[in-house]
Amino acid sequence: MNGNGPDHTPDPLKMKATSGAGERKGEHSSHLTEEVELQGHVIDSLIFPKILDEITSLGGTFEIREIKVGSRRHDPSYVRLQVGADNTDLLEQILTRVGQHGAMPVHQQDCELVPADLDGAFPEGFYCTTNQETEIRLNGHWLPVHLQEMDCGLKVDLDTNTAACLPMTDVKRGDWIVVGRLGTRVFPLERKSEGHDAFSFMNSTVSSEKPKGVTVREIAGHMRRSRDGNGKILVVAGPAVVHTGSSELFSQLIRRGFVDVLFAGNALATHDIEQSWYGTSLGISMEHGGSTEEGHEHHLRTVNRVRRHGGIRNVVDEGLLTSGIMYECIKRNTPYLLAGSIRDDGPLPDVVTDVIEAQRKMRELVQGVTFCLMIATTLHSIAVGNLLPASVKVVCVDINPATVTKLADRGSFQTVGLVTDVEPFLRVLVAELGES
Numbered sequence: 001m002n003g004n005g006p007d008h009t010p011d012p013l014k015m016k017a018t019s020g021a022g023e024r025k026g027e028h029s030s031h032l033t034e035e036v037e038l039q040g041h042v043i044d045s046l047i048f049p050k051i052l053d054e055i056t057s058l059g060g061t062f063e064i065r066e067i068k069v070g071s072r073r074h075d076p077s078y079v080r081l082q083v084g085a086d087n088t089d090l091l092e093q094i095l096t097r098v099g100q101h102g103a104m105p106v107h108q109q110d111c112e113l114v115p116a117d118l119d120g121a122f123p124e125g126f127y128c129t130t131n132q133e134t135e136i137r138l139n140g141h142w143l144p145v146h147l148q149e150m151d152c153g154l155k156v157d158l159d160t161n162t163a164a165c166l167p168m169t170d171v172k173r174g175d176w177i178v179v180g181r182l183g184t185r186v187f188p189l190e191r192k193s194e195g196h197d198a199f200s201f202m203n204s205t206v207s208s209e210k211p212k213g214v215t216v217r218e219i220a221g222h223m224r225r226s227r228d229g230n231g232k233i234l235v236v237a238g239p240a241v242v243h244t245g246s247s248e249l250f251s252q253l254i255r256r257g258f259v260d261v262l263f264a265g266n267a268l269a270t271h272d273i274e275q276s277w278y279g280t281s282l283g284i285s286m287e288h289g290g291s292t293e294e295g296h297e298h299h300l301r302t303v304n305r306v307r308r309h310g311g312i313r314n315v316v317d318e319g320l321l322t323s324g325i326m327y328e329c330i331k332r333n334t335p336y337l338l339a340g341s342i343r344d345d346g347p348l349p350d351v352v353t354d355v356i357e358a359q360r361k362m363r364e365l366v367q368g369v370t371f372c373l374m375i376a377t378t379l380h381s382i383a384v385g386n387l388l389p390a391s392v393k394v395v396c397v398d399i400n401p402a403t404v405t406k407l408a409d410r411g412s413f414q415t416v417g418l419v420t421d422v423e424p425f426l427r428v429l430v431a432e433l434g435e436s
């Protein structure tokens with residue numbers, strides 16, 4: 001294609017598909033249809049085949065009315081499709097689903113707004129967000145949606161003419177909420193066309209049998225670019241970082257400015273401080289790898305002592321804590337959020353035990369994040385993954401492929417999974433970041 005945008009000339013290439021159920025041959029009389037269009041790198045990003053698959057697997061039909069395929073790597077493509085279904089509900093369902101992949105109705109109109117009638121709940125039929133860049137149409141103009149996050153609603157501020165994702169718990173009676181899919185459009189993440197990069201191939205590294213050195217080098221490159229002004233780096237970490245003896249490697253990342261925000265739970269902070277005070281993690285000696293006498297009590301004594309002093313900052317300020325991950329965070333003023341969970345001992349006074357409050361704080365802290373490294377925690381990785389817009393590059397490192405796959409299953413090109421032990425990963429990463 002010449003890259004000059006869509007050309008609505010006649011003589012389209014016509015193709016037709018019918019689903020197995022309710023198959024029809026050329027007759028469309030009782031058949032409801034709507035035309036949708038999509039453009040961009042929809043062929044090489046596999047967005048177009050995904051849309052066709054969605055339509056037919058839901059039981060709908062499609063007819064390609066126009067298609068212009070970009071002939072060079074940077075050229076966008078354009079497709080106009082007629083989507084068909086046997087009833088309004090099915091057509092609506094298909095249009096909602098393909099809309100999430102960027103297929104918009106050709107004839108657009110303003111979005112529909114309804115005031116919330118309750119605190120803490122959306123009106124029925126609310127528009128449900130994805131993690132992809134989204135716009136809404138208001139008074140004939142398209143407005144960007146801010147604070148993009150999946151599984152939220154859309155709130156419109158009519159005074160400032162702005163729109164933002166809104167979590168269900170934060171709905172206030174009288175908020176203007178978008179209902180239905182009309183007047184909304186989504187811009188799915190496209191595969192980058194410039195050369196090879198770990199982030200340009202969906203799920204490509206979710207395997208324990210692939211070379212990791214190159215991927216770690218690319219991750220280091222992204223982290224270096226983020227540190228040097230391209231956005232914030234968020235690290236989500238589990239206690240295995242400490243258990244495996246990787247605290248010092250992680251501390252180096254913080255000292256060298258590669259961690260702008262840390263999300264973790266009670267366990268990472270507790271075992272990190274336990275290691276500084278007792279030389280153990282969950283009672284296991286970091287020196288000889290064996291258990292120590294009464295070592296199983298160390299983490300409880302750790303939590304207790306921090307509680308007696310009122311928090312992690314206090315034990316650092318009082319000179320009681322002089323090394324480790326949490327010490328480095330306090331010393332560098334690196335913001336951290338320790339989210340509570342049912343499993344927590346104590347917990348440490350810094351742990352936010354109200355999950356809604358923890359979510360709110362996380363939402364504040366993820367603003368400006370462009371790169372996220374998730375290491376050795378299923379619980380926090382999945383939770384944080386759902387908070388991030390698709391534009392944030394995510395690396396999930398875990399010894400269990402299931403954790404990595406769950407993250408990658410979010411279906412975006414931006415998630416790279418590495419199935420490996422966290423200690424060698426961090427060792428290679430720190431070495432890579434040490435160069436240049």
Ligand SMILES: NC(=O)c1ccc[n+]([C@@H]2O[C@H](COP(=O)([O-])OP(=O)(O)OC[C@H]3O[C@@H](n4cnc5c(N)ncnc54)[C@H](O)[C@@H]3O)[C@@H](O)[C@H]2O)c1
Pocket residue numbers: 238239240244264265266267268270299339340341343344345346375376377378379380397398399400403420421422423
């Ligand atoms: N004493 C406590 O208070 C305590 C103890 C444990 C957990 N917790 C809390 O429970 C919650 C969940 O804890 P979690 O995140 O550890 O559990 P989780 O099960 O969510 O995640 C642990 C992850 O670590 C991975 N893993 C284990 N060893 C690894 C290694 N060597 N290399 C790479 N990956 C490895 C596992 O595959 C798993 O995915 C957290 O909030 C935590 O703070 C509290």
